[in-house]
Amino acid sequence: MRHATLEPARERPLAPARRGALTTLGLLATLAAGACGTSVPAPAADVLITNATVWTVDPDQPRAEAIAIIGARIVAVGSNDEIAAWQGPDTSVVDGAGQLVLPGFNDAHIHLMQAGRRLLNGQLAEAASPEARRPAAELALAHAARLGVTSATDMGTTAEDAALFMELAAEDALTLRLYLAPMETDWQDQANVGIRRGFGSAFLRLGALKGYVDGTLQSSTALFFEPYGDAPGSTGMLTEEFTPFEDARTRLSSADASGLQIALHAVGDRGVSMALDLYEELSAVDPTRDRRLRIEHAQHLVDADFDRLAELEVVASVQPYQAIDDGRWAEERIGSERARGSYAYQTLLDRGARLALGTDWDAGPLDPMLTLHAAVTRATLDGWHPDGWMPAQKLTLEDAVEAYTLGSAYAEFQESEKGSVTVGKLADLVMLDADIFASDPRDLPTVGVVMTVVGGRVVYTTR
Ligand SMILES: [Zn+2]
Known part of the structure; x- marks a missing residue:
């Protein structure tokens, strides 16, 4: 003991x-x-x-x-x-x-208030009225507790959202530990008051930045080296904030120098490559500094970039549900050759990358069982790949759970505080109604949460 x-x-x-x-x-x-x-x-x-x-x-x-x-x-x-x-x-x-007890799940990428508004209104609502914001947040927090999610990184947090989370934290009403990543274009807001990566309490921290290099595969705005298979004239595009790229480089160099952590959305192989180019430049300045630069989604990589990502110690923050969702049609868009380096979670691990798992809630469902199911089976939602789309990229359940707990904690500089059931760490735990390690992975979506504990406090139980 x-x-x-x-x-x-x-x-x-x-x-x-x-x-x-x-x-x-x-x-x-x-x-x-x-x-x-x-x-x-x-x-x-x-x-x-x-x-x-x-x-x-x-x-x-x-x-x-x-x-x-x-x-x-x-x-x-x-x-x-x-x-x-x-x-x-x-x-x-x-x-x-x-029953099986695991460290609480840590979702490396959510949008809490959008999700809360949808829970409140049944649809992705327009900006909620000030009176509706708190109920929306409370619904989102209750949903997370019910699913065994005890920590998350909130992407694109606004000042109003942050203020609401602080109010909830002060009232001891946060049942989900939040790490906030406001938009990188506003990096000076945090830097000017001396906030550095990971600043805050065990329940609420700041110091990260979220940015967008490119768009999405679905909207043909993810940036690739070669044209889309079904749109020969198009390779996608950089976002407005990254055009010209020089502006983004200048801005993010300053943000990095101020000690903030950068998390860039990059989906297409060229988008990921440009993010890595930038990260390579940042890392060349004071190379020993522990930056934990992150790429959100990291969906499509050219072969050489797997090694580059690992060597730069960049965290790949991925959402396995997107592989079984997009896997229904992605190959038609990019061809089977490029699809081999797509949603390539096992290759990322094999090449030595740091993996953090998440959902992009509410672009995807928050349920960790659906994420684990997607990661280990890669069975697409249309039923066409029951044995897995690109099956070589299936993760083992052990690796997926580790990436979803300790891996996500590492991505937010908190691996010494949480992410495993270890003496001295925060008592963030989830008890499940089935032993997922002893069951058929196809049954993962049916597994339920019996109890969620955050900081030693039961925040959800069916008992
Ligand atoms: Zn997102």
């Missing part, structure tokens, strides 16, 4: 302390007394999860039966017998009943 260290929690939420935090302070006082030579009584956990099948995503201790939590943090991971020592008179004990 692995034990807690005597360090206090490294980071506290903006929100006022909850019951668990007070217990932690009592524990620290007890431990401090013990350090003077008196015997240390066994500390009591606030919550124990016992009798579970824990898939930790921690290579030092891959499997466990039980977890002890004090306040927002995991203090012990081990067998039922080992964890029993953490039970005190006030400890809540959750019987896992043999």
